[in-house]
Amino acid sequence: MDYTFHWRPVIKALPDLFSAALVTLEAAVLSMLLGIIFGLALAMMRLYGNRPLSLFATVWIELARNTPALLQLFFFGFGLGAFGWHLTPFTIVLCGLAFNNAGYLAENFRGGFQAIPAPQYKAARCLGMSATQTYIRIIIPQVFRLVYYPMTNQMVWAVLMSSLGMLVGFRELSGETQFLASNTFRLFEFFLVAAVFYYLLVKLILFAAHILSRRLFTY
Amino acid sequence: MSESANAIQFFTGFRFSDLGFLAEAAGNTLLISVISISIGSVLGCLFGWALHVSVLARYLLGSVLDIFRSVPLIIQLLLFFNFFPILGLPLEPFAAGCIVLIFYTSALVAQVARGGIEAVPDSMRRASRSLGMSYLQDMRYVVWPIGARAMLPAWTGVALGVLKDSALVSVLGYLELLRASQILITRTQEPFIILAIVGAFYFALSYPIGKLSARLEQRWQYD
Numbered sequence: 001m002d003y004t005f006h007w008r009p010v011i012k013a014l015p016d017l018f019s020a021a022l023v024t025l026e027a028a029v030l031s032m033l034l035g036i037i038f039g040l041a042l043a044m045m046r047l048y049g050n051r052p053l054s055l056f057a058t059v060w061i062e063l064a065r066n067t068p069a070l071l072q073l074f075f076f077g078f079g080l081g082a083f084g085w086h087l088t089p090f091t092i093v094l095c096g097l098a099f100n101n102a103g104y105l106a107e108n109f110r111g112g113f114q115a116i117p118a119p120q121y122k123a124a125r126c127l128g129m130s131a132t133q134t135y136i137r138i139i140i141p142q143v144f145r146l147v148y149y150p151m152t153n154q155m156v157w158a159v160l161m162s163s164l165g166m167l168v169g170f171r172e173l174s175g176e177t178q179f180l181a182s183n184t185f186r187l188f189e190f191f192l193v194a195a196v197f198y199y200l201l202v203k204l205i206l207f208a209a210h211i212l213s214r215r216l217f218t219y
Numbered sequence: 220m221s222e223s224a225n226a227i228q229f230f231t232g233f234r235f236s237d238l239g240f241l242a243e244a245a246g247n248t249l250l251i252s253v254i255s256i257s258i259g260s261v262l263g264c265l266f267g268w269a270l271h272v273s274v275l276a277r278y279l280l281g282s283v284l285d286i287f288r289s290v291p292l293i294i295q296l297l298l299f300f301n302f303f304p305i306l307g308l309p310l311e312p313f314a315a316g317c318i319v320l321i322f323y324t325s326a327l328v329a330q331v332a333r334g335g336i337e338a339v340p341d342s343m344r345r346a347s348r349s350l351g352m353s354y355l356q357d358m359r360y361v362v363w364p365i366g367a368r369a370m371l372p373a374w375t376g377v378a379l380g381v382l383k384d385s386a387l388v389s390v391l392g393y394l395e396l397l398r399a400s401q402i403l404i405t406r407t408q409e410p411f412i413i414l415a416i417v418g419a420f421y422f423a424l425s426y427p428i429g430k431l432s433a434r435l436e437q438r439w440q441y442d
Contacts, residue, residue, distance in 0.1 A: 062422075065425075066422045066426045067418045067425070068383040071397060071417060071421065074400075079415070083411070164293065174291065188301045188305060194294055195295070198289065198291055199289045
């Protein structure tokens, strides 16, 4: 083994990597929020929508679940470029991840909606709530509680998937790592540190989700 | 105008024969996925069993497997691919991809398998042991049939996930579907149609498996 490890460039770049990790977190959180909104809409369209709406939701969900996330990113990156739509790397990653998250979350939400007993809905309507009120105040909070664990999982996946941004030129944790690594030729050292960053990030999210669940679901 | 017509053509349109190229690449995707899913699943079941029986394994093996689930696959691939030249053993992209995918699969399957084993009620196992079955017989004739049913949906999810994640091996230079699409896009400059075709290839690989598993799951519920 005639390889000498050089950690100095990595240590010098630690602040850059740290701020890149924040960009990763930001992209993951934003894509997750978009994913939850679209996922809820898709699940309701698939369950209660008329035929065209339900078909649209089914196509979105099946496409998101049956093609690689990287292909979806390329689609938003290069595919839309064919029509002259040139998105910035951040938008590409955000759109791609939101598309993917929405597809997976929609299926979770669908299961959640189906697990809510129908009398809950009827009781809320009997108490004089409108359909919108029933969903916002009665049904959806319970669905969130049911799918909390899968949602946490999806958040972890969102962080991991955001690393694909490096292949479309987005400078998040992986992209920044690759940039620095190819500048200094210390590929192994940099990627090892990036792996540690990701590990800590995932653990942080799981811990935060655990704390949050104890505060949210105390009743 | 005539000048440009005589100029060398850098880009040529998408041809019918390119579908053959893509089909070959799809074969490569299927090859690497089948190898890593089958070996990874066997390994994962062993790990899952170890996690179930031993507290020590739960701490040691569990935390190692946790790393595979908490670090992005693309970083794992690049790390592993760049690690072997350090030892003086450069590795083929296919071999490196296979090894990483096998461990990645086994880490995911271990969790599923452990859940499958724990889905078998203790009373059932005690009953089989008191009927005179050995530990292995108990595993083979009682735990396996019940546990396999319990873990089928989750296992299919993992298998389909690995099939799709095998797209990342393209980063190392292995010629699978996604890399083939990149080559064709560079030549034809028609990204939209090629990505749509490649998406259709992936869909055709993944969708039937998902449907088949859902059907199997339903059939197994009523017997």
